[in-house]
Amino acid sequence: MPNIAVLGCGRIGRMHAANVAAHPRAALAGVFDVHRTAADEVAGTHGVPSFESAEAVLASRDVDAILIATSTSTHADFIEQAVAAGRPILCEKPIDLSLDRVNRCAAAIGETRLPIMLGFVRRFDPGHRATRSAIQAGDIGDLHQVVITSRDPGMAPAAYIEVSGGIFRDMTIHDFDMARFMLGEEPITVSATGSRLVDPALMTRCGDYDTVTVVLTTASGKQCIINNSRQAAYGYDQRVEALGTRGMVISENRKPHQATRFSAEFTSRGVPYLNFFIERYAEAFNAEIGAFVDAVESGTAPEVGFEDGRLALVLAEAALKSVAEGRTIRISEIG
Numbered sequence: 445m446p447n448i449a450v451l452g453c454g455r456i457g458r459m460h461a462a463n464v465a466a467h468p469r470a471a472l473a474g475v476f477d478v479h480r481t482a483a484d485e486v487a488g489t490h491g492v493p494s495f496e497s498a499e500a501v502l503a504s505r506d507v508d509a510i511l512i513a514t515s516t517s518t519h520a521d522f523i524e525q526a527v528a529a530g531r532p533i534l535c536e537k538p539i540d541l542s543l544d545r546v547n548r549c550a551a552a553i554g555e556t557r558l559p560i561m562l563g564f565v566r567r568f569d570p571g572h573r574a575t576r577s578a579i580q581a582g583d584i585g586d587l588h589q590v591v592i593t594s595r596d597p598g599m600a601p602a603a604y605i606e607v608s609g610g611i612f613r614d615m616t617i618h619d620f621d622m623a624r625f626m627l628g629e630e631p632i633t634v635s636a637t638g639s640r641l642v643d644p645a646l647m648t649r650c651g652d653y654d655t656v657t658v659v660l661t662t663a664s665g666k667q668c669i670i671n672n673s674r675q676a677a678y679g680y681d682q683r684v685e686a687l688g689t690r691g692m693v694i695s696e697n698r699k700p701h702q703a704t705r706f707s708a709e710f711t712s713r714g715v716p717y718l719n720f721f722i723e724r725y726a727e728a729f730n731a732e733i734g735a736f737v738d739a740v741e742s743g744t745a746p747e748v749g750f751e752d753g754r755l756a757l758v759l760a761e762a763a764l765k766s767v768a769e770g771r772t773i774r775i776s777e778i779g
Contacts, residue, residue: 446508446532446740447473449501451522453482456536457513459722463729464511465490469737473507476500477514498522502529509533509559509740516541516609520549523560523750527552532559534736538617539753541609543761543778546754553750559739561746562753564621566682568731571695575684576626584688590626590668591685592619595676597720599643599654610652611638612760616672620759621752623660623668626686630755631660631668634762635772642675658763679717680724698724 448470450461457477465472474493477483487494495501501510502525512522512535520540526533539546539562553560566572579587594615599605608614623631638653646652654674661667684695698718705713718724739746762773 445469445471446737447471447506448509448511448534448736449473449495449504449507450475450486450511450513451477451498451501452513452515452536453477453479453486454513456722458486459729460511460513460733461486461490463733465492467730467733467737470733473504474501498525502526502531507531509736511736512536520545523549524552527556527558527560530558532561532736532740534561534563534732535753536563537621537753538609538613538757538760539750540757541613543754543757546757550750550754557743559736559743559746560750561736561739562621562748562750563732564618564625564748564752564756565725565728565732566618566622567625567748568728568735569695569725570727570731571698572622572625572684572728575686575693575695578693579626579628579686579688583691584686584693585690587627587666587686587688589666589685589687590623591683591687592622592626592668592670593681593683593685594619594670595673595681597676597680599674602649605646605652606650608652610650610764611654611656611672611674612636612658612763613757615674616656616658616670616763617756617760619658619670619672620660620756620763621748622684623670623759624752624755626684627660627662627666627668629662629664629666630775631759632663632775633661633772634759634766634775635659635661636763636766638767642673653767656763656767658766660759680720681717682724 448464475486476495483494509532636658639655640646642654656672658670758778762778766773
């Protein structure tokens with residue numbers, strides 16, 4: 445049973461710490477955050493050490509692996525430090541907002557055989573995995589199109605948006621990974637459009653978009669259409685649809701329960717979708733920890749690794765270039 449320390453005690457770090465502590469095949473070895481109050485609170489909740497520094501975490505003989513849930517700008521540094529210390533890693537996405545920094549990180553860690561897993565949690569959602577399994581089994585014949593819908597219930601705080609790296613690097617990056625997961629082939633072209641329909645002030649504040657559509661195409665002609673919005677009035681909208689020559693498979697939204705009401709005033713009225721990503725992907729986050737434990741215990745490469753994180757960022761850079769230049773971008777232009 446690996447002892448896993450969590451770096452970062454913000455919202456997602458707290459969730460990861462709780463999931464590790466509750467997991468039957470892992471133990472929480474301690475936590476660290478530059479904000480000591482946050483770290484002490486999480487440590488106190490789970491009865492584990494609150495480390496004074498990341499260096500202290502990596503030097504501890506009681507830590508077998510680390511989970512990085514700190515701010516994005518620290519991810520690459522902590523990956524390099526953890527590899528140097530011989531610790532397996534589960535790191536939240538993205539590796540960095542700069543593709544150049546990610547490439548330098550790749551060079552720095554070289555050919556390490558340590559498990560390095562990226563937190564593309566949607567791969568572990570039961571519905572999404574069932575959809576991919578149906579594709580791989582040939583249940584829908586030859587795959588032609590994948591449609592990914594990902595819409596937040598509302599705009600994130602302005603302070604977050606302005607440091608997030610933009611919608612393509614922050615939000616769509618999950619969908620870029622899901623596209624690769626479903627297509628089974630690497631996209632070779634990217635065409636993207638972006639609008640500011642929810643918050644027109646994004647243009648002057650940070651040049652970001654709140655409404656985007658991306659079309660990815662593979663060498664064989666398979667297509668993936670991604671649509672994102674920062675605001676869906678009806679809740680957190682997460683769907684994946686795959687169309688093939690023999691049919692279609694859909695991974696639908698999740699609700700607290702499936703009961704529906706009917707009356708003289710309405711039909712098929714159901715409860716709202718699960719609130720946001722922590723609730724919607726609760727099963728997936730737990731399964732992700734299990735997959736990381738598998739990789740740590742076996743010493744083998746995880747299902748979703750460093751290169752998957754790098755390639756998702758390549759697609760994000762291509763989408764940004766496509767919007768800026770108003771044309772389809774070939775992946776070979778990005779690197």
